Amino acid sequence: MTEPTEAGDSEDEPAALSPAEGSDLLEGDDKARSVQSMFDRIAPRYDLVNRIMTFRLDLRWRRRAVRELKLPKDSTVLDLACGTGDLCVNLFQAGLAPIGIDFSAGMLASGRSGAPLTQADVLRLPVPDGRVDGVTCGFALRNFTDLHAFFIELGRVTRPGGSIALVDAAEPENRLLRLGHAIYFQRIVPKIGGLLSDKNAYGYLPKSLAYLPAPEEMIASLNAAGFTDARRELLFAGAAQLITGTRS
Ligand SMILES: C[S@@+](CC[C@H](N)C(=O)[O-])C[C@H]1O[C@@H](n2cnc3c(N)ncnc32)[C@H](O)[C@@H]1O
Numbered sequence: 001m002t003e004p005t006e007a008g009d010s011e012d013e014p015a016a017l018s019p020a021e022g023s024d025l026l027e028g029d030d031k032a033r034s035v036q037s038m039f040d041r042i043a044p045r046y047d048l049v050n051r052i053m054t055f056r057l058d059l060r061w062r063r064r065a066v067r068e069l070k071l072p073k074d075s076t077v078l079d080l081a082c083g084t085g086d087l088c089v090n091l092f093q094a095g096l097a098p099i100g101i102d103f104s105a106g107m108l109a110s111g112r113s114g115a116p117l118t119q120a121d122v123l124r125l126p127v128p129d130g131r132v133d134g135v136t137c138g139f140a141l142r143n144f145t146d147l148h149a150f151f152i153e154l155g156r157v158t159r160p161g162g163s164i165a166l167v168d169a170a171e172p173e174n175r176l177l178r179l180g181h182a183i184y185f186q187r188i189v190p191k192i193g194g195l196l197s198d199k200n201a202y203g204y205l206p207k208s209l210a211y212l213p214a215p216e217e218m219i220a221s222l223n224a225a226g227f228t229d230a231r232r233e234l235l236f237a238g239a240a241q242l243i244t245g246t247r248s
Helices: 028-053 057-069 086-093 105-110 147-157 175-196 199-211 215-224
Strands: 076-080 097-102 117-119 132-138 158-169 231-235 240-246
Touching: 028 057, 028 105, 028 175, 028 199, 057 086, 057 132, 057 158, 057 240, 076 086, 076 147, 086 097, 086 132, 097 105, 105 117, 132 147, 147 158, 147 215, 175 199, 215 231, 215 240
Parallel strands: 076 097, 076 132, 097 117, 132 158
Antiparallel strands: 158 240, 231 240
């Protein structure tokens, strides 16, 4: 693994908080600090818990995201909030040239993708304007403190004609599926996470869905950031979502 280089404003002493204390969801710097320290804590078993709680579907969803970029071989793709680098692996497999960026030193250190890595806040990317051909982001939108600012950063660093593919968890629209999903996500996932990793962190996961704005709001925000054809597709009956777009 490439040693991560440090850039941006990552905190030296993150507070040992969960981003969701009881039913309250943290905001702003408090949220960023607690998200960062939470991922540092759960990094060693992050991949294992992901595979178990999604029945390995997370791998399929990431591969799908990479296919949707529709970029030529050797294109440079930023994988933002790359974590342990699963998307970087898929990007390499597709013949693309990934660069991973994340603010959690623990997550970066647990990766084995072989991609160049930088430790930075994705809301302040150490990347010149229009420099990259594409951007991916997996299962992280809920964790950012300002999604519109993130989309503006995507518009800034992606060249005209470049593309983005953002995949994240979602809630099914069908009422029955939504109920089944809620039981699994709110009751079972925290138990699996608690057994194998960190109970608080995996208790935050279902609550974190509340951070996501309405789909039409996200699409409007991406349109304003320069992705005029942005669209959202539901995966696996709405348990996940894929947002794609081309920089105009
Ligand atoms: C659920 S993990 C996803 C990791 C990886 N993308 C994947 O597909 O498995 C969320 C990641 O977002 C990172 N993250 C959250 N907010 C961030 C920010 N503002 N800047 C950089 N990384 C951030 C966390 O450190 C964590 O590694």
